[in-house]
Amino acid sequence: MTNPGAGPTLRTEGLTKSYDGSLALDRLDLAIEPGEIFGFLGPNGAGKSTTIRLLLDLIRPTAGRAFILGFDCQRQSREVRARTGYLPGDLRLYPDLTGHEMAGLIGSMRDREPDAAYVRHLASTLELDLNRKVGGYSKGTRQKLGVVLAMLGRPPMLLLDEPTSGLDPIMQHATWELLREEVARGATVFFSSHVMSEVEQVCGRVGILRAGRLVAVEPVASLKEHALRRIEVSFADGVPQPGTFALPGVREIERHATTVHLEVTGDVDPLIKTLAAYHVIDIRTEQRGLEEILLTYYRTEAPK
Amino acid sequence: MSRVPVLRKTLRDQRWIAVGVGFAGFLIGLLDVFIYPQYRDQLKDFQYPDAFKGFVGEAGSIATPEGFITAEFFSWIPLLLITIAIIGGTGALAGEEGTGTLDLLLAQPIARRRLLLEKAAGLVASVTLAALICFPAFLIGKAFVDFDLGAGRLFATTLNMLPIAYLFLALALWGSAALPSRGAAAMLAIVVVVAAYFLYTVGAAVDSFEQPRKISPFYWADPSHVVVHGFDWARSGLLLGVAAVFLALAAWSFERRDITAGGREWSLASVWSRVRPRPERTEQANA
Numbered sequence: 357m358t359n360p361g362a363g364p365t366l367r368t369e370g371l372t373k374s375y376d377g378s379l380a381l382d383r384l385d386l387a388i389e390p391g392e393i394f395g396f397l398g399p400n401g402a403g404k405s406t407t408i409r410l411l412l413d414l415i416r417p418t419a420g421r422a423f424i425l426g427f428d429c430q431r432q433s434r435e436v437r438a439r440t441g442y443l444p445g446d447l448r449l450y451p452d453l454t455g456h457e458m459a460g461l462i463g464s465m466r467d468r469e470p471d472a473a474y475v476r477h478l479a480s481t482l483e484l485d486l487n488r489k490v491g492g493y494s495k496g497t498r499q500k501l502g503v504v505l506a507m508l509g510r511p512p513m514l515l516l517d518e519p520t521s522g523l524d525p526i527m528q529h530a531t532w533e534l535l536r537e538e539v540a541r542g543a544t545v546f547f548s549s550h551v552m553s554e555v556e557q558v559c560g561r562v563g564i565l566r567a568g569r570l571v572a573v574e575p576v577a578s579l580k581e582h583a584l585r586r587i588e589v590s591f592a593d594g595v596p597q598p599g600t601f602a603l604p605g606v607r608e609i610e611r612h613a614t615t616v617h618l619e620v621t622g623d624v625d626p627l628i629k630t631l632a633a634y635h636v637i638d639i640r641t642e643q644r645g646l647e648e649i650l651l652t653y654y655r656t657e658a659p660k
Numbered sequence: 661m662s663r664v665p666v667l668r669k670t671l672r673d674q675r676w677i678a679v680g681v682g683f684a685g686f687l688i689g690l691l692d693v694f695i696y697p698q699y700r701d702q703l704k705d706f707q708y709p710d711a712f713k714g715f716v717g718e719a720g721s722i723a724t725p726e727g728f729i730t731a732e733f734f735s736w737i738p739l740l741l742i743t744i745a746i747i748g749g750t751g752a753l754a755g756e757e758g759t760g761t762l763d764l765l766l767a768q769p770i771a772r773r774r775l776l777l778e779k780a781a782g783l784v785a786s787v788t789l790a791a792l793i794c795f796p797a798f799l800i801g802k803a804f805v806d807f808d809l810g811a812g813r814l815f816a817t818t819l820n821m822l823p824i825a826y827l828f829l830a831l832a833l834w835g836s837a838a839l840p841s842r843g844a845a846a847m848l849a850i851v852v853v854v855a856a857y858f859l860y861t862v863g864a865a866v867d868s869f870e871q872p873r874k875i876s877p878f879y880w881a882d883p884s885h886v887v888v889h890g891f892d893w894a895r896s897g898l899l900l901g902v903a904a905v906f907l908a909l910a911a912w913s914f915e916r917r918d919i920t921a922g923g924r925e926w927s928l929a930s931v932w933s934r935v936r937p938r939p940e941r942t943e944q945a946n947a
Contacts, residue, residue, distance in 0.1 A: 405921065409763075409919075409921065412766070412767045414763060414766055414767065414918070414919045414921075415918040415919065416918060434769050434770075434771060435769075437767060437768060437769040437770075438769035440767075442764070442767040444760075444763045444764060444767070444921070445921075446760055446921060447760075447764070448759055448760030448761045448763070448764070449761065449764070450669075450761060461665055461669060462764065462768060464665040465665050465666075465765070465768035465769070465770055466768060466769065467769055505764070
């Protein structure tokens with residue numbers, strides 16, 4: 357189930373793909389450890405799907421290499437695909453087949469016959485009716501079937517391209533639950549998304565991709581730590597002298613007669629200790645969401 | 661668990677078109693045999709134009725069962741089989757790439773070559789089925805009317821329709837494997853079929869076309885030759901050999917290229933954007 361040799365489950369070295377001279381993916385270096393749920397974030401066209409399709413040898417790299425479970429994604433592609441479940445970003449299925457027949461087709465292409473009880477478990481968790489023709493499925497239902505197809509053979513590596521797109525919140529949670537179950541069994545999950553709240557729910561670490569370049573790889577917790585906090589403080593006896601709030605990570609934005617607006621990054625303790633010396637009548641605080649942090653990464657290249 | 665899932669899926673997709681075309685061929689074959697006695701006497705002294713020679717070929721006269729069935733059935737029914745072959749062949753890779761289903765198939769542990777061969781096998785089976793469905797029409801017809809041509813010879817001529825259909829199937833697969841658009845692959849195959857058929861039939865009436873005509877696969881699939889002399893292994897072998905070359909080229913092309921997500925639109929404009937002269941090159945040339 358897990359990586360035979362020690363080391364990352366998924367590793368890329370300078371992975372690059374260009375189309376007619378324009379770079380879709382620029383020297384991607386990434387290492388995903390066994391048992392991780394790794395979120396791959398970026399706006400549309402950033403190169404997320406390109407990366408996943410390179411890993412499956414659907415497209416060939418212009419330069420660089422990639423490995424999954426120690427197997428070379430190009431030279432040993434069959435070995436890689438035998439151990440990888442894939443959900444395409446733009447999932448297309450055969451409309452004339454039922455969900456069962458579709459699962460039968462994909463299942464019979466795997467090396468091992470999928471466990472029928474497991475398929476039933478997946479379908480019931482996602483409330484999916486496998487007896488209906490795929491052509492009659494709604495977009496969300498097709499996506500559920502896509503999740504089932506990716507997880508069919510319980511592969512040790514899951515590559516999911518925007519897995520919860522089109523799913524309602526309940527089904528998003530059900531999908532995350534299935535992913536957590538697989539990770540608990542030792543699987544590694546790599547999924548792309550452009551929704552930070554989703555990544556926040558399930559991922560340990562995220563990589564942020566912008567215009568084909570990896571601009572950050574960080575644990576979700578540390579991304580949150582870097583989040584800016586806006587603090588508004590009101591004083592009974594007027595705002596203290598300028599310079600009082602010249603503390604590490606604190607920036608004064610606006611000052612009025614009795615209120616001051618501050619921006620704080622990281623630890624708020626020094627500020628609280630300073631405020632203790634004054635008669636504070638009100639504190640209001642607001643943390644910018646991860647969504648906003650992500651937008652900052654998307655818009656400007658963050659320092660590495 | 662099916663060991664050949666893609667083959668089974670291809671057969672499933674092709675079954676109705678194969679049965680439909682086969683049944684149409686069956687009805688036409690039956691009709692041809694039934695009407696032959698009425699036409700035989702009228703056609704005995706028929707002075708047909710040179711352009712018609714290609715349709716009768718070595719059978720000599722359209723008044724004989726050999727000439728009649730060649731001209732009325734075996735000269736054009738292979739075109740129906742070729743049509744199924746082209747529809748199936750271009751749909752196999754470029755078609756599935758265009759609809760986006762190829763991504764999911766190729767993400768499974770199956771070699772691209774294996775996928776291509778299973779699809780090819782399914783399509784060969786479908787074309788073969790269509791041809792074989794036609795054959796009983798001759799037996800049924802012969803039982804009711806005077807049609808003096810052996811069942812063995814008719815079966816050989818029926819089988820003779822297949823190698824040329826396989827050849828165009830392999831050509832369509834090659835187009836489908838090399839080009840990411842079904843339209844482009846179909847256009848390639850149709851242009852070759854039309855040119856080859858034109859060369860073969862018109863060439864029969866023009867002396868100077870006697871040699872160029874031999875380039876056409878239809879020349880080597882000449883049904884009149886088989887209906888008169890019996891199955892020709894050399895000619896069929898030649899066509900199957902060319903088919904094998906096209907299939908090998910298909911595997912070679914498919915193995916090497918990127919699979920586009922959802923295919924690529926093919927138009928003259930897109931071709932032009934690739935081949936148009938680039939300004940910077942001109943500048944370099946001037947410098």
